[in-house]
Amino acid sequence: MNAQTAAPRGEARSRLDGLRAALRGNVREYAMYIALVVIFVVSGVATKGLFLSPRNLTDLIKQTGYVAVLAIGMTVVLIIRHIDLSVGYVAGFMGAMSAKLLTNGFPIYAVIPIVLAIGAAIGAYQGFLVSRVHVPAFVTTLAGMFIFRGLLSLVTAGTGTIIVRDEAFRALSNGFIPQIFEGSRHWLTFIIGLACAAVLAAVKIRARRNESRAGSSVSPALLFIFQMALFTSVILTAAWILSGYRGLPWTAAIVAAVLLSVNFVLTQTRFGRSVYAIGGNPEAAELSGIDVAKVTFIVFCGMSMFASLAGVLYTSRLSSATPTAGLGFEMDAIASSYIGGVAVSGGVGKVTNTLVGALVIMSLTNSMNLLGVDISYQYVVKGVIFIVAVAFDILSRRRA
Amino acid sequence: MRSEAYLLEMKDIVKTFPGVRALDHVSFRVRQGEIHCLVGENGAGKSTLMKVLSGVYPHGAYEGEIVYKGREAVFRGIADSEKAGIAVIYQELAQFPELTVCENLFIGHEIMKGNGARIDWPASLRRAEELLLRVRLRVDPSVKIKRLGVGKRQLIEIAKALSKNVGLLVLDEPTAALNDDDSANLLNLLRELKLQGVTCVLISHKLREVLSLADTVTILRDGAVVRSLDARAGKLAQRDIIRHMVGRAIDDIYPKRNKSVPGEVCLSLKGWTVYDPATEREILHQVSLSVRRGEIVGLAGLMGAGRTELALSLFGNTPAYKITSGELEVKGKTARFTHPKQAIRMGLAYVTEDRKRNGLVLIQDIRFNITLAALRDLVKGLAVDRQAELRAANEYKEAVGIRAPSVRQLVGNLSGGNQQKTSLSKWLFARPDILILDEPTRGIDVGAKFEIYQLMNRLVEQGMSILMISSELLEILGMSDRVYVMAEGRIVGETPACDATEQIVMAMATNAQEASA
Ligand SMILES: Nc1ncnc2c1ncn2[C@@H]1O[C@H](COP(=O)(O)OP(=O)(O)OP(=O)(O)O)[C@@H](O)[C@H]1O
Numbered sequence: 001m002n003a004q005t006a007a008p009r010g011e012a013r014s015r016l017d018g019l020r021a022a023l024r025g026n027v028r029e030y031a032m033y034i035a036l037v038v039i040f041v042v043s044g045v046a047t048k049g050l051f052l053s054p055r056n057l058t059d060l061i062k063q064t065g066y067v068a069v070l071a072i073g074m075t076v077v078l079i080i081r082h083i084d085l086s087v088g089y090v091a092g093f094m095g096a097m098s099a100k101l102l103t104n105g106f107p108i109y110a111v112i113p114i115v116l117a118i119g120a121a122i123g124a125y126q127g128f129l130v131s132r133v134h135v136p137a138f139v140t141t142l143a144g145m146f147i148f149r150g151l152l153s154l155v156t157a158g159t160g161t162i163i164v165r166d167e168a169f170r171a172l173s174n175g176f177i178p179q180i181f182e183g184s185r186h187w188l189t190f191i192i193g194l195a196c197a198a199v200l201a202a203v204k205i206r207a208r209r210n211e212s213r214a215g216s217s218v219s220p221a222l223l224f225i226f227q228m229a230l231f232t233s234v235i236l237t238a239a240w241i242l243s244g245y246r247g248l249p250w251t252a253a254i255v256a257a258v259l260l261s262v263n264f265v266l267t268q269t270r271f272g273r274s275v276y277a278i279g280g281n282p283e284a285a286e287l288s289g290i291d292v293a294k295v296t297f298i299v300f301c302g303m304s305m306f307a308s309l310a311g312v313l314y315t316s317r318l319s320s321a322t323p324t325a326g327l328g329f330e331m332d333a334i335a336s337s338y339i340g341g342v343a344v345s346g347g348v349g350k351v352t353n354t355l356v357g358a359l360v361i362m363s364l365t366n367s368m369n370l371l372g373v374d375i376s377y378q379y380v381v382k383g384v385i386f387i388v389a390v391a392f393d394i395l396s397r398r399r400a
Numbered sequence: 401m402r403s404e405a406y407l408l409e410m411k412d413i414v415k416t417f418p419g420v421r422a423l424d425h426v427s428f429r430v431r432q433g434e435i436h437c438l439v440g441e442n443g444a445g446k447s448t449l450m451k452v453l454s455g456v457y458p459h460g461a462y463e464g465e466i467v468y469k470g471r472e473a474v475f476r477g478i479a480d481s482e483k484a485g486i487a488v489i490y491q492e493l494a495q496f497p498e499l500t501v502c503e504n505l506f507i508g509h510e511i512m513k514g515n516g517a518r519i520d521w522p523a524s525l526r527r528a529e530e531l532l533l534r535v536r537l538r539v540d541p542s543v544k545i546k547r548l549g550v551g552k553r554q555l556i557e558i559a560k561a562l563s564k565n566v567g568l569l570v571l572d573e574p575t576a577a578l579n580d581d582d583s584a585n586l587l588n589l590l591r592e593l594k595l596q597g598v599t600c601v602l603i604s605h606k607l608r609e610v611l612s613l614a615d616t617v618t619i620l621r622d623g624a625v626v627r628s629l630d631a632r633a634g635k636l637a638q639r640d641i642i643r644h645m646v647g648r649a650i651d652d653i654y655p656k657r658n659k660s661v662p663g664e665v666c667l668s669l670k671g672w673t674v675y676d677p678a679t680e681r682e683i684l685h686q687v688s689l690s691v692r693r694g695e696i697v698g699l700a701g702l703m704g705a706g707r708t709e710l711a712l713s714l715f716g717n718t719p720a721y722k723i724t725s726g727e728l729e730v731k732g733k734t735a736r737f738t739h740p741k742q743a744i745r746m747g748l749a750y751v752t753e754d755r756k757r758n759g760l761v762l763i764q765d766i767r768f769n770i771t772l773a774a775l776r777d778l779v780k781g782l783a784v785d786r787q788a789e790l791r792a793a794n795e796y797k798e799a800v801g802i803r804a805p806s807v808r809q810l811v812g813n814l815s816g817g818n819q820q821k822t823s824l825s826k827w828l829f830a831r832p833d834i835l836i837l838d839e840p841t842r843g844i845d846v847g848a849k850f851e852i853y854q855l856m857n858r859l860v861e862q863g864m865s866i867l868m869i870s871s872e873l874l875e876i877l878g879m880s881d882r883v884y885v886m887a888e889g890r891i892v893g894e895t896p897a898c899d900a901t902e903q904i905v906m907a908m909a910t911n912a913q914e915a916s917a
């Protein structure tokens with residue numbers, strides 16, 4: 001039964017076994033990447049390259065921005081075995097609030113903190129109900145859907161669509177990071193891409209070394225090198241394409257900041273541990289001294305704050321707040337999380353994978369829009385992809 | 401004709417998991433009509449072998465051959481093995497607490513009315529009564545399962561197996577969660593079933609019961625059969641089994657410690673009265689007890705005496721239990737915890753009785769679980785210092801002897817005993833002053849038990865105080881300095897362990913129960 005007995009018995013055979021085990025162990029993660037690649041290739045061909053054009057890829061990033069922010073928050077909520085259905089209308093409502101504040105002459109540097117603070121307050125209200133009063137999150141946030149939909153209508157009642165004229169605000173979703181080098185190519189973007197690729201590789205290599213030192217089985221070296229080559233080349237290609245157009249959109253920078261900070265919290269801090277512990281076994285977590293109610297409360301606060309940020313990004317992208325903004329955002333956010341590998345039973349999930357999940361959903365949307373697919377079919381297609389991803393996830397987990 | 405017919409032959413079974421060879425060419429044979437006990441250390445592969453047999457690991461997921469009733473058996477799932485007449489009762493009972501005894505008995509193969517569309521309840525109830533009679537259980541078949549204790553549930557599970565005309569009954573540590581009375585009851589039933597021709601494989605860490613029951617004892621170690629011994633002649637001694645199991649002799653299962661004079665009182669309860677909102681009953685009445693520094697205090701009693709509730713309520717699990725009156729003093733300071741984190745901060749630790757339900761995060765690894773209760777100590781700046789964490793986890797894995805390829809192994813993949821050790825390590829890592837142990841050696845093999853007892857002795861010698869809840873009287877008597885006996889939510893007796901015997905303690909526990917009934 002000990003670790004050694006399984007090892008020797010034909011070097012080649014065991015190496016093959018290792019490869020197979022590694023592939024099987026991460027089958028759903030690979031499936032997600034493969035899905036993304038397939039979507040890109042098929043869309044690229046079907047749109048005769050239009051999908052892969054620098055302009056469209058830039059659009060894709062801008063579209064993915066607000067969904068990604070929502071999905072990152074949603075991932076944490078789903079890990080602790082709750083759900084937040086209200087995020088769409090919270091985003092819509094807070095987007096309208098920001099538009100309203102801007103048109104009333106508030107400066108942008110005041111508007112954004114105010115909106116985020118109100119978002120956190122909304123989260124505090126829902127988090128209180130869930131964590132202290134023990135109203136199921138499904139019910140609490142379903143009620144939230146009603147409430148914030150109503151408030152959104154109220155805010156936009158007099159004016160209908162509110163047009164935003166503030167340039168800085170519009171730049172959040174439509175602007176690009178500044179060009180600091182001369183030339184037709186946006187070199188700063190490419191340099192950032194290069195730096196990202198280098199940092200990613202360094203982090204992964206270090207993590208792998210620590211893992212193997214800790215004694216857990218790591219994927220075979222060959223597979224790892226292949227993965228790294230793939231990741232870095234994708235990042236570099238994307239950076240190259242973007243730098244040939246107008247550079248890196250601010251949205252991407254904002255999403256990256258959100259992603260990195262939430263990822264840091266989840267993977268490195270005690271709070272993150274608490275989140276995974278609660279998701280894995282709330283009773284054990286409580287008896288281990290984790291204040292489950294407090295953590296739940298904070299997670300809901302964060303979620304609604306991210307929803308506000310998403311609302312700001314969305315409003316900025318359209319340069320206006322509409323009475324129907326936020327409709328169905330929660331579906332995209334939840335689907336992204338699950339496609340990104342959050343376990344339906346909680347306790348498992350990575351925000352980095354959620355980002356890929358969001359890209360899967362949004363590149364589908366984008367490509368179907370380009371192809372002029374009717375919105376009704378779009379919903380059906382997304383629903384099918386969603387359910388296939390979750391079913392596949394459950395199957396692959398059961399096998400492991 | 402051979403003189404001895406084998407009902408079951410498992411030949412050269414090999415089963416591997418990533419990084420672990422759980423079974424390494426195991427051959428295991430069971431004679432028709434015998435009680436065959438399977439023993440071995442935690443992680444030796446006992447449960448895995450039975451899972452291979454029952455089709456949990458389907459044909460093709462392992463190497464080797466299974467011959468059942470003279471024919472090669474190919475089980476693609478549990479349903480196949482059940483159809484062949486093999487019933488496996490796992491330690492974690494798969495029951496539906498909200499359903500009645502009768503419904504649980506026939507779930508999946510209900511008795512139907514003539515046309516086959518509706519359940520025939522009167523017939524089911526009659527049949528249920530018959531089955532309950534066969535396992536000598538006197539309960540109303542229409543009562544909900546959740547109202548019954550573990551012992552009775554275990555019997556119901558056997559009744560369920562009998563209803564399917566079982567030929568081979570496999571029980572994986574059935575008595576681990578039972579007190580001595582319920583265990584004796586169950587073992588008697590197995591003897592009776594044997595007379596009725598039921599063949600039985602029993603996995604157990606309780607060697608006394610193994611010796612009293614077994615016709616054959618097979619000892620597994622590190623995934624291989626060490627020996628198959630005939631136990632019928634009555635020559636087999638416990639120490640022989642232990643020697644084969646752990647590879648060395650253990651003379652005194654309860655190691656001696658240098659009894660120093662216990663120090664000052666560091667945990668004291670006075671008039672502790674607790675109300676349970678869920679059942680709307682007062683569950684603890686005026687409980688008073690004290691634990692001194694450097695002392696092991698045993699808390700004995702029957703299942704349902706309120707010992708776990710006592711531990712949980714003083715540990716701060718307050719939404720579940722409401723303390724209506726009473727006083728708790730920890731290290732001289734009055735305390736009333738409203739959350740376990742406060743109790744932990746005051747130096748308390750509570751190792752739960754049910755590791756799967758509220759002790760461990762099964763989908764996380766050993767390291768995650770060991771450091772969970774004291775992660776605070778490993779934080780550097782904002783982040784957890786993961787190198788230090790790894791070192792700590794490895795250190796405790798070694799110290800407590802958790803058998804796993806690495807601390808990154810998922811706890812859900814560990815054998816039962818190793819899970820228990822992980823749960824214990826978590827609380828040792830929190831370096832408590834007062835350690836409350838609730839059934840600390842449930843499902844743990846003799847060797848590891850001995851190690852845990854030694855560890856307990858070391859800890860109290862260093863000044864820790866231990867309050868140990870256990871249903872194993874010998875353990876309580878062997879390890880404690882002082883013993884409290886609880887029954888029906890009350891302390892009904894207190895005695896120094898050196899004066900106590902099994903009879904005295906049992907008498908206290910049961911007399912009180914009868915008096916109040
Ligand atoms: N799903 C799994 N994945 C990886 N390893 C496993 C898995 N299941 C069991 N093992 C390993 O196989 C070995 C045998 O485990 P098994 O549960 O059969 O032990 P056991 O003899 O029943 O022990 P115990 O007395 O503690 O119940 C252990 O080392 C365990 O960690």
Ligand SMILES: [Mg+2]
Pocket residue numbers: 446447448572815816
């Ligand atoms: Mg076992």
